[in-house]
Amino acid sequence: MRTTSRYRAAARTIAVIGVVSLAAACAGSGGTGGEGATTGGATGGYPEQNITFVVPFSAGGPTDTVTRMIADPMAAKLGAKIVVQNAEGAGGTVGAGEVARAEPDGYTVLMHHIGMSTAPALYKDLGYKPLESFQMVGLVTEVPMTVVARKDFPPASLKDLVTYVKANASKVTLANAGIGAASHLCGLLFQTAAGVKLQEVPYEGTGPALTDLVGGQVDFMCDQTTNTSGQISAGEVKAYAVTTPERVKSLPDLPTTAEAGLPQLEVSVWHGLYVPAGTPQDVVQKLSDALKAALADQKVVDQMAKLGTAPVPAEDATPQAHKAKLEEQLATWAKVIADAGVKAS
Amino acid sequence: MELLDNLALGFSTALLIQNVLYCFVGVLLGTAVGVLPGIGPTATVAMLLPITFSFEPVTALIMLAGIYYGAQYGGSTTAILINLPGESSAAVTALDGHEMARQGRAGAALAAAAVGSFVAGTVATVVLAVAAPPLARVALTFGPAEYFSLVLFGLIVSITLARGAPLKALAMIALGVLFGTVGQDLYTGTPRFVFGQRELYGGIDFVSVAVGMFGVAEILRNLENEHTRTAIVGKVRNLWPTREDRRRIVGPILRGTGLGSALGVLPGGGHVLASFTSYAVEKRISKRPQEFGRGAIEGVAGPESANNAAAQTSFIPLLTLGLPAHPVMALMVGAFIVHGITPGPNVITEEPALFWGLIASMWIGNVLLVLLNLPLIGIWVRMLRIPYQVLFPMIILFAAIGTYSLEFNAFDVYAIVFFGILGYILIKCGCEPAPLLLGFVLGPLLEENLRRALIISRGDASVFVTRPISAVLLAVAVAALVITVLPAIRRRRETVFTEEE
Amino acid sequence: MERRRSLPDVLAGGIFVLIGGAFVVGALGYELGTPLRMGPGAFPMLVGATVAALGLAIVLKGLVAGEVIPFGPIPWRAVAVIVLALVFFGFTVRGLGFVPASAVTALLTTLASSRVRPLTAVAVAAGLTAAGTLIFVVGLQLRIPLLGPWLGF
Structure with a gap:
């Protein structure tokens, strides 16, 4: 008898757990239904099942945000559900490696940023080769970066900054969000462009780095507009320049590095889509067409504008343009990183 | 009365029907994931983030925040019932909370945790509303040197988490710090102690260590004497705290709330320290320190209050400066951006309805949580009646699934095995696991800030004593070490003598 | 002494x-x-x-x-079975899929107790697998296939 009542208690408890999980299910699937599962008419052949977009960085980060923005319109165009999956680790190389080893059938797609071109220089035994292990689908967006400093940092302009850091090279500190992060790469390029070697202070991500910059613990850094524009417009940090050939709409008063006299400092966090090498050409073409359609979507344009960026022009959302960009960037960063003597493993 | 106007604006926003609804969904989900081992608030927020893209911004943020502090509530439930902490703060709750459950007082422990959390949440909401901007400025004066000293202080304080020999506790803390060094070195990118496995580059997962050292080790302990011991839990004595309990938890709740509110503001790991600093304080000032670790209700009420207060004030840097103090908040920054709000100091002036609405919703969320949790206590306590032959496979299976689901990384599951066996042997040898867990959480912060402070000071170690806040913290740390170790030695001598008589 | x-x-x-x-x-x-x-x-x-x-x-x-601590017995069977169960789960969850991996892990784990009867073990394993699937896959939308590629899906 005792055993029976015990098992009944167990059953009740499992029922409670079930109710809680059902509540979770309702919240989960209800929302997904409203937002994600866009299934339209298929065009025959590919795609016949859900497509997974692998983001090799954490959810909620800039790359993840961009991926989720384009996933919906792409899903609508392709007529299949797109599932975004985060596989972070080791500067994006874990997720990239997973996709490189995946079936080349077009159902596993990688979204990667500038890190694709820097990983071979930073990591040994990568397990994949950017140009050979992947088939490029197209570029997505190029996020501009900004050079910012603590607000009481003496230099008033980018030119002043270069003169100042040269004169005080042993005292100035340059923050970044960790080895291989966009802010680290931009900082390396700044040092090369300015011809100076500075003391770098790495942080675990942008948040803590920016916190110490606002708090005046470190002198300056270079980071994506996504992260800095709020602090810039509030006057919490001093901004010197934006690192793209054109000014950014959300920060109209900020000169470009070329205008400010340091044209060598040109860098953007470019994003692209990849599939494993060996994926059939017509599948790649379908993905690329869907990407183009998504980038032309006004909603995507608006959302990206809020991030301080914009979709690439249609001719860049192609495998050819993407391949050219990757080749050029691989060469650039191999040199910059070798010159700086950085090695992640 | 500007504050009253602001609060009126906040409550008129937060009390909109869809906001209350999603606040409830948020805290309910938070409680659910807090209760389940493995899946934490960060993973949940990450999964639900895209769903919130279609909401109003304030609704989205209310729900995400609800998940975060709701999980702090839920986490203590698992810690108390089955000795399985999902977060470092819950490891402290498990010490006395699970001991109380074993004595049949799980209901009292859960109620103390819920009431403490509610009081703390209410006070912290007021702190947020009244003093957020100036507190954020104070937090910014903390640089790497200050954080190093603060973390060192925290590590020394965590000796008090053990009831046994301080020497062993110290060794366990240091061992935890050591395991924290596994993974890619932040400063050079060098992978350390990873045996060539890329999956280990991100370090060992906290959940694996906690599930192994607490969950698996505990199960093995319970299976030792299967033939002589039938039930792990004594008869459930009373569901609610007694009058004596209620009297004993008032002080700890108030002190914990104060400590937590203050520490939570610091973005470099302050909220991690809140719960066990509170535990140490309660143990030190208690007239019955020997009860701690053996089911003292103060050891549940204080840390739980501190933890919840800190969870809420840790929103201060995010809300006033746009600077995230926790991975969940980094995700919320993403939510801000997606909704076209640039996170930063301007949110307060440009989006007052959002700012004050979110603050008001936290209090509403706390009310909902207490309404949700108090009736659940009866059900949770009944869960202890599940026969152990069903309960322990459930813990192991759910822990494995939960841990795996974090990163889809089988290494996190293998790590459970390693830490389970290691923990089991060490516990059998009289070494308690809680200090190791805290060393593991705080170790990376210790190293990071030590090295960063030295880079910024050009290798001059005197920064730690020339910067005033850092110097004070170091002095307090040394004092804490002295008063913790000295009486312990004396007391131990006494017990040795009494035993020998 | x-x-x-x-x-x-x-x-x-x-x-x-x-x-x-x-x-x-x-x-x-x-x-x-x-x-x-x-x-x-x-x-x-x-x-x-x-x-x-x-x-x-x-x-x-x-x-x-030293501190005098009774070391007590070691439940060798439980140690071995739990280690095996967890390693099995980590090793096969991707290949076999969520349901088979969970079921075998649960079944192995129940065997850790020396007092368990075979029928109870099977019942507990089945119940836990169902509960796990409901909570993690249905409820929390965990993206692990229910049946993995090793089974020909």
Whole structure:
């Protein structure tokens, strides 16, 4: 008898757990239904099942945000559900490696940023080769970066900054969000462009780095507009320049590095889509067409504008343009990183 | 009365029907994931983030925040019932909370945790509303040197988490710090102690260590004497705290709330320290320190209050400066951006309805949580009646699934095995696991800030004593070490003598 | 009885010495750096040495005046079965899929108790697999296939 009542208690408890999980299910699937599962008419052949977009960085980060923005319109165009999956680790190389080893059938797609071109220089035994292990689908967006400093940092302009850091090279500190992060790469390029070697202070991500910059613990850094524009417009940090050939709409008063006299400092966090090498050409073409359609979507344009960026022009959302960009960037960063003597493993 | 106007604006926003609804969904989900081992608030927020893209911004943020502090509530439930902490703060709750459950007082422990959390949440909401901007400025004066000293202080304080020999506790803390060094070195990118496995580059997962050292080790302990011991839990004595309990938890709740509110503001790991600093304080000032670790209700009420207060004030840097103090908040920054709000100091002036609405919703969320949790206590306590032959496979299976689901990384599951066996042997040898867990959480912060402070000071170690806040913290740390170790030695001598008589 | 030898103390201390020492040896393989720029090896070396030193102190104290702790029996069957279950789960969840991996893991784990009857074990395993699927896959939308590629899906 005792055993029976015990098992009944167990059953009740499992029922409670079930109710809680059902509540979770309702919240989960209800929302997904409203937002994600866009299934339209298929065009025959590919795609016949859900497509997974692998983001090799954490959810909620800039790359993840961009991926989720384009996933919906792409899903609508392709007529299949797109599932975004985060596989972070080791500067994006874990997720990239997973996709490189995946079936080349077009159902596993990688979204990667500038890190694709820097990983071979930073990591040994990568397990994949950017140009050979992947088939490029197209570029997505190029996020501009900004050079910012603590607000009481003496230099008033980018030119002043270069003169100042040269004169005080042993005292100035340059923050970044960790080895291989966009802010680290931009900082390396700044040092090369300015011809100076500075003391770098790495942080675990942008948040803590920016916190110490606002708090005046470190002198300056270079980071994506996504992260800095709020602090810039509030006057919490001093901004010197934006690192793209054109000014950014959300920060109209900020000169470009070329205008400010340091044209060598040109860098953007470019994003692209990849599939494993060996994926059939017509599948790649379908993905690329869907990407183009998504980038032309006004909603995507608006959302990206809020991030301080914009979709690439249609001719860049192609495998050819993407391949050219990757080749050029691989060469650039191999040199910059070798010159700086950085090695992640 | 500007504050009253602001609060009126906040409550008129937060009390909109869809906001209350999603606040409830948020805290309910938070409680659910807090209760389940493995899946934490960060993973949940990450999964639900895209769903919130279609909401109003304030609704989205209310729900995400609800998940975060709701999980702090839920986490203590698992810690108390089955000795399985999902977060470092819950490891402290498990010490006395699970001991109380074993004595049949799980209901009292859960109620103390819920009431403490509610009081703390209410006070912290007021702190947020009244003093957020100036507190954020104070937090910014903390640089790497200050954080190093603060973390060192925290590590020394965590000796008090053990009831046994301080020497062993110290060794366990240091061992935890050591395991924290596994993974890619932040400063050079060098992978350390990873045996060539890329999956280990991100370090060992906290959940694996906690599930192994607490969950698996505990199960093995319970299976030792299967033939002589039938039930792990004594008869459930009373569901609610007694009058004596209620009297004993008032002080700890108030002190914990104060400590937590203050520490939570610091973005470099302050909220991690809140719960066990509170535990140490309660143990030190208690007239019955020997009860701690053996089911003292103060050891549940204080840390739980501190933890919840800190969870809420840790929103201060995010809300006033746009600077995230926790991975969940980094995700919320993403939510801000997606909704076209640039996170930063301007949110307060440009989006007052959002700012004050979110603050008001936290209090509403706390009310909902207490309404949700108090009736659940009866059900949770009944869960202890599940026969152990069903309960322990459930813990192991759910822990494995939960841990795996974090990163889809089988290494996190293998790590459970390693830490389970290691923990089991060490516990059998009289070494308690809680200090190791805290060393593991705080170790990376210790190293990071030590090295960063030295880079910024050009290798001059005197920064730690020339910067005033850092110097004070170091002095307090040394004092804490002295008063913790000295009486312990004396007391131990006494017990040795009494035993020998 | 003034001096007492404590075997658990010696064992615990030995573990600390072993692990601390292993980390020190490992840290020697990394750059130690300078105080200005501490290398990746410096901190683990320092902490590893601390752990080893504390371990040594515990061993010495254990030989002279240790804590007397009853070590108790070791449930070898439970240790073996739980280790096997967890390793099995980690190794096969991707290949076999969520349901088979969970079912086998649950079944193995129930066998850790020496008092379990086979029928109960099967019932518990089935119930837990169902509950797990409901909570994690249906409820929390976990993206693990229910049946994996090894089974031909």
